Amino acid sequence: MSLNTSIDSQYAKVAVGSATLGIFLLLLHQLYRRLLLPKPIPNIPYNVAASQKLLGDLPELKDEMDRTSDMRSWLLRQTIKLQSPLIQLFLDPFSKPILILSDPREALDILLYRSRDFDRAPMLYDIFSGLAPTHHIGMKTGPEWRRHRDLIQHLVTQPFLQDTAGPAIHASASRLVRLWRAKARVAQGAAFAAKRDFQYMIIDALIEICFGKDFPNNGVSSQIELLEAYHTLAPDVKPQTSITFPEANPHEFICAHKKITEAIEHCGQSVYPRQMWWAMSKLPRLANALRIKRRVTRERLITAAATIAQKMPLADSSGAWSSAEFMAHHENNLSQQECRQPEYISPPMEDELYGFLFAGSHTNFITLAWAIKTVADNPVSQSRLRDALRAGFPEAVLESRAPSPSEMSSRQIPYLNATVEEILRICPATLLVDRVAIRDTELLGYHVPKGTCIWTIPAGAGFTSPAHHISEEKRNASSRSNAKHSRRSEWSGDDIAQFIPERWLRPSAEKHGELVFDPSAGPILAFGAGPRGCFGRPLAYLQLRMAVALFVWNFELLKCPDSLSSYDAADGLFHKPKSCYVSLRELSS
Numbered sequence: 001m002s003l004n005t006s007i008d009s010q011y012a013k014v015a016v017g018s019a020t021l022g023i024f025l026l027l028l029h030q031l032y033r034r035l036l037l038p039k040p041i042p043n044i045p046y047n048v049a050a051s052q053k054l055l056g057d058l059p060e061l062k063d064e065m066d067r068t069s070d071m072r073s074w075l076l077r078q079t080i081k082l083q084s085p086l087i088q089l090f091l092d093p094f095s096k097p098i099l100i101l102s103d104p105r106e107a108l109d110i111l112l113y114r115s116r117d118f119d120r121a122p123m124l125y126d127i128f129s130g131l132a133p134t135h136h137i138g139m140k141t142g143p144e145w146r147r148h149r150d151l152i153q154h155l156v157t158q159p160f161l162q163d164t165a166g167p168a169i170h171a172s173a174s175r176l177v178r179l180w181r182a183k184a185r186v187a188q189g190a191a192f193a194a195k196r197d198f199q200y201m202i203i204d205a206l207i208e209i210c211f212g213k214d215f216p217n218n219g220v221s222s223q224i225e226l227l228e229a230y231h232t233l234a235p236d237v238k239p240q241t242s243i244t245f246p247e248a249n250p251h252e253f254i255c256a257h258k259k260i261t262e263a264i265e266h267c268g269q270s271v272y273p274r275q276m277w278w279a280m281s282k283l284p285r286l287a288n289a290l291r292i293k294r295r296v297t298r299e300r301l302i303t304a305a306a307t308i309a310q311k312m313p314l315a316d317s318s319g320a321w322s323s324a325e326f327m328a329h330h331e332n333n334l335s336q337q338e339c340r341q342p343e344y345i346s347p348p349m350e351d352e353l354y355g356f357l358f359a360g361s362h363t364n365f366i367t368l369a370w371a372i373k374t375v376a377d378n379p380v381s382q383s384r385l386r387d388a389l390r391a392g393f394p395e396a397v398l399e400s401r402a403p404s405p406s407e408m409s410s411r412q413i414p415y416l417n418a419t420v421e422e423i424l425r426i427c428p429a430t431l432l433v434d435r436v437a438i439r440d441t442e443l444l445g446y447h448v449p450k451g452t453c454i455w456t457i458p459a460g461a462g463f464t465s466p467a468h469h470i471s472e473e474k475r476n477a478s479s480r481s482n483a484k485h486s487r488r489s490e491w492s493g494d495d496i497a498q499f500i501p502e503r504w505l506r507p508s509a510e511k512h513g514e515l516v517f518d519p520s521a522g523p524i525l526a527f528g529a530g531p532r533g534c535f536g537r538p539l540a541y542l543q544l545r546m547a548v549a550l551f552v553w554n555f556e557l558l559k560c561p562d563s564l565s566s567y568d569a570a571d572g573l574f575h576k577p578k579s580c581y582v583s584l585r586e587l588s589s
């Protein structure tokens with residue numbers, strides 16, 4: 001063989017080898033693109049650069065979370081950047097894109113009228129499955145979900161709200177007023193943190209509602225005791241700073257609840273919430289908190305069953321029943337219908353009872369935190385609210401006292417309702433409301449494959465800024481037909497971003513032009529909506545209205561220094577304010 005022939009054959013081998021390697025790499029690249037890179041849903045706008053990355057939009061979101069912790073504003077900014085009310089983001093590696101919908105009308109249409117197309121998404125189940133695997137919040141809509149929800153159906157009944165919830169909420173808010181009077185005297189106009197006080201106030205009320213009056217609910221009263229022993233007047237407070245008060249440890253159940261809430265918040269921020277919960281629950285801090293929660297919940301169910309057994313032969317339905325008693329009563333009736341022994345201690349009973357307490361505490365506390373900032377920063381609305389309250393409860397003014405629980409739960413004060421509704425419009429604590437497509441369907445004219453998750457955003461376009469333009473023919477049929485006779489589908493006007501409770505009032509023809517509260521004046525999404533909307537909504541309203549009324553009745557809420565007044569938010573499971581301070585001037589009742 002000549003030298004030339006040998007070189008040729010070596011070149012040929014190299015060429016064949018290179019071609020094979022090239023093909024292999026090409027196949028690998030194709031495999032990478034097809035199997036691992038995000039797969040956009042055709043035509044729905046997305047960040048092109050993110051679609052070329054294994055982790056999609058996740059790194060950018062992580063950077064944003066590290067910098068600001070504000071996920072909701074980032075989501076809204078993506079819809080503005082991509083100039084569309086419906087976009088897709090790649091936030092769940094190796095899974096389908098998530099759709100972000102920033103349009104109140106289409107969001108309400110999905111939640112209210114499209115149960116055949118959309119249901120509860122798996123996200124909430126993933127977050128809560130460690131804590132309360134049989135709570136109905138994570139279930140698909142169906143008989144099992146309904147059976148669980150029936151356990152807490154008393155939540156929306158008038159006797160429960162009036163006899164059980166109203167007095168408990170009033171008592172805990174009044175204790176907070178007492179604590180704040182003591183703090184205000186020490187602070188002498190300086191600001192102090194309110195977050196913990198709200199948390200204790202809300203959990204105190206919910207404990208009384210869930211477990212009954214005899215259970216120690218001393219979140220606020222333990223702070224009062226400590227403060228009353230704290231005689232030193234505040235040292236010179238520098239401008240732009242706040243006073244820090246010492247803090248007492250309340251009952252072990254309240255401390256356990258606080259730890260559990262922090263752990264769930266942590267899971268809410270994780271891409272893998274189940275695994276995160278599992279890991280945390282192995283640590284002594286959470287494991288111990290869960291033990292206390294389990295023990296107390298079981299004890300209270302056993303006590304409730306015994307109380308019910310005493311009350312039932314006498315058909316004694318009078319007096320305030322705790323939520324645990326209502327649940328035990330329901331289980332007893334159900335067991336009779338189904339010819340079986342009642343099961344007072346069971347995973348559903350425990351999960352629904354604690355789930356009620358959990359669902360109601362964090363949400364209400366964050367909403368109140370936003371409320372107090374907003375009311376303090378809008379002094380004109382605040383004094384209108386105070387005037388409306390004084391006009392609405394003249395007996396209380398005459399007797400130099402705050403309105404009683406029964407006066408407050410039986411009387412409507414339109415300006416109070418409007419103020420609370422406006423707070424929920426401007427600063428909803430809800431981060432997002434999610435659903436999953438349960439069959440191939442359409443949204444705003446785009447094909448949406450079965451299994452796609454949709455996050456509707458309860459803030460931004462159409463709520464506090466002008467809505468995205470959407471042509472009518474792109475909307476769903478139910479959205480088009482319902483728009484004619486349903487609540488106003490979006491807010492408009494130059495003042496859309498401002499806090500104006502009056503937008504929720506309208507003159508009533510039946511009441512000779514008197515202003516009445518109009519809950520249909522425009523959209524809000526703070527409680528979600530439809531069959532899977534917030535089941536505790538009436539209780540939440542009662543708590544928010546009573547608390548805001550009692551604070552404004554007893555104090556002038558002053559604007560805090562700028563450094564303590566930011567509206568920056570930190571997102572976990574909910575959208576919560578980073579700074580929550582109050583500066584108070586005491587008023588006589």
Ligand code: HEM
Pocket residue numbers: 111120136137138149356357359360361363364367429430432433434525526527528529530531532533534535536537539540
């Ligand atoms: C200001 C306070 C509250 C806010 C902002 C709030 C918000 C929400 C939101 C956004 C949802 C999901 C709705 C949806 O997917 O359409 C929800 C569900 C739920 N909330 Fe609330 N909530 C509050 C207070 C409460 C209270 C006090 C309770 C009970 C004591 C409660 C119990 C529930 C339950 C049981 C669900 C699940 C409903 C279901 O999946 O069928 N919430 N809440």
